[in-house]
Amino acid sequence: MEITITALKGVPLLEIRGEIDHNNCGALETALGEVLDHGTTVVLLDLSRVTYIDSGGICVLLAGLRRIRDHGWLGVMGPNHNVRRILEIVGLVADPGFQVFADRSEAEAALPETASVETIPPANVTPEGDRT
């Protein structure tokens, strides 16, 4: 599994590729935790290149959702048919704090125009030096 942290309209975006399982979900937990530590109101995960997810990965999503639910939402984009089925079975899709988008453009359309003002980029994509 590889994780790249970037942003979409100022909203933190975790691009994940590969298989998410019990063995590597700790890395996802760390990455998502660091993003959530910034108090962001929306976090997006690009799952379009995720080929597999097990209960370890689901637990990370559930824990992240629990942290953000009161003041925002967690969105995933592009899950394949099988990954989406698992998200449905565990009840994530039905959770009001969890959004599933078919693709990036659909996710982008759902983001508030003011998102970039409300959210802070995650630490590891903050530009080096002072650009302000």
Add this chain to the structure above:
Amino acid sequence: MTAALPPGIDRHITVRADTAQLAAVRRFVEEVAVEVALDVEKMFDLKLAVSEACANAVEHAGGEAMSLEVCARVHAQRLTFTITDTGLFHPPPPRWDRITNRGLGLPLMVALMDEVVFARAPGGGTMVSLSVALNRDIAASA
């Protein structure tokens, strides 16, 4: 239309009880699933269920050196994977705890498989059998 099942499929793999081996177990499931011409969705379900059963066994190994044997067998129009560990018998994991998210593996296994059986292995360890019916297409078109 459904291809004839290869006669007497009987495969097994033995791995260390370590989550680092889960990917290897999934590749094994894939190989068998391809051999019996399972559809992509059922293949995914089996990979997940077998991987979850192995992850449970690893958790119960508690860091002790232990091995897991994963057997695949086709019989009576069913593909069954049996995961046997060499530790002490442990009962099925607890119900899903929504606070800690623990125990989510078993509900997933039950949701995705046609049959899930927990049993005490002859050697004292735990045996989990996960089965899917192979004749669904035939039954649906009958």
